[in-house]
Amino acid sequence: MTAQTIDGKNFAARIRGRVADHVARLRDERGVTPGLAVVLVGDDPASQVYVRSKGKMTKECGMESFEYRLPETTGEAELLALIAKLNADGAVHGILVQLPLPAQIDAELVINSIDPSKDVDGFHVSNVGRLATGQRSMVPCTPLGCLLMLREHCGSLSGLNAVVLGRSNIVGKPMAQLLLSESCTVTIAHSRTRDLQDVTRRADILVAAVGRPEMVTGDYLKAGATVIDVGINRVERDGKNRLVGDCHFDSCASVAGAITPVPGGVGPMTIACLLANTVTAYCRAHDLPEPEGLTA
Numbered sequence: 001m002t003a004q005t006i007d008g009k010n011f012a013a014r015i016r017g018r019v020a021d022h023v024a025r026l027r028d029e030r031g032v033t034p035g036l037a038v039v040l041v042g043d044d045p046a047s048q049v050y051v052r053s054k055g056k057m058t059k060e061c062g063m064e065s066f067e068y069r070l071p072e073t074t075g076e077a078e079l080l081a082l083i084a085k086l087n088a089d090g091a092v093h094g095i096l097v098q099l100p101l102p103a104q105i106d107a108e109l110v111i112n113s114i115d116p117s118k119d120v121d122g123f124h125v126s127n128v129g130r131l132a133t134g135q136r137s138m139v140p141c142t143p144l145g146c147l148l149m150l151r152e153h154c155g156s157l158s159g160l161n162a163v164v165l166g167r168s169n170i171v172g173k174p175m176a177q178l179l180l181s182e183s184c185t186v187t188i189a190h191s192r193t194r195d196l197q198d199v200t201r202r203a204d205i206l207v208a209a210v211g212r213p214e215m216v217t218g219d220y221l222k223a224g225a226t227v228i229d230v231g232i233n234r235v236e237r238d239g240k241n242r243l244v245g246d247c248h249f250d251s252c253a254s255v256a257g258a259i260t261p262v263p264g265g266v267g268p269m270t271i272a273c274l275l276a277n278t279v280t281a282y283c284r285a286h287d288l289p290e291p292e293g294l295t296a
């Protein structure tokens with residue numbers, strides 16, 4: 001038996017199509033264009049690739065893209081001043097500050113200075129609290145992308161055993177909140193979890209977000225489980241630089257019912273959900289109906 005591959009690349013393209021339709025309708029009916037500002041501090045090559053890709057797809061969906069590239073030596077006050085300007089800018093509906101930030105900048109302070117209604121990453125403490133209490137919030141893009149794939153693949157998630165491997169603020173914790181609100185029985189496992197395989201083998205849904213290349217092998221899985229691989233790890237293999245997930249694809253695919261590949265799984269969905277969140281932020285700011293199927 002071999003698992004079905006969940007094609008995140010294709011699904012993300014469909015999401016972007018729905019975003020583009022919604023943007024076109026806003027332009028035709030109201031003469032407006034949602035805008036996304038992306039701020040990159042420093043010149044980490046991987047971050048530059050993501051930022052370029054976000055800007056390109058933002059424009060392809062018919063939205064405005066504002067890019068700010070600041071030097072590695074940028075001070076905290078300078079970055080806070082830029083965010084204050086973007087918070088006040090009526091043409092900007094979403095603000096993303098690319099993480100990680102250089103050490104001289106307090107990332108928590110910066111994130112919490114973003115207007116929560118423009119916080120398309122969903123990292124502001126107000127959005128985190130709202131998600132945890134079931135109030136309408138901006139939902140972090142990666143967990144939202146995982147949820148949309150799970151809904152599409154499994155239908156109702158109610159009553160399923162979900163195990164989230166990893167407890168980060170950007171993926172593990174919000175993912176667990178979303179699964180809980182879908183009425184899953186949720187377990188958060190991590191590097192200190194005892195008898196990890198006993199825990200993961202009970203999972204109908206396993207979301208792997210630990211950042212350890214190919215740590216999850218087939219013997220971690222229940223037969224037929226749905227596996228979402230959030231890991232994006234660069235490794236040297238056969239003298240080449242390759243991208244692998246937190247799951248060992250071949251051994252997992254021989255046990256799972258369905259699995260997302262790396263690349264072409266969660267990564268493209270993350271960017272598609274960033275665009276979806278930007279349209280959602282625009283609609284909420286203007287008291288318009290939200291796009292359907294693009295929110296939690």
Ligand SMILES: Nc1nc(=O)c2c([nH]1)NC[C@@H]1CN(c3ccc(C(=O)N[C@@H](CCC(=O)O)C(=O)O)cc3)C=[N+]21
Pocket residue numbers: 047049050096097098099100121141232243262263264265266267268269270271
């Ligand atoms: N404030 C903030 N928000 C983020 O959402 C954020 C961030 N900071 N910092 C960096 C990480 C990383 N990230 C990715 C998005 C898409 C792919 C993606 O599309 N990956 C492709 C492959 C890309 C490649 O080949 O390198 C894939 O998985 O198929 C990867 C990584 C968003 N991040």
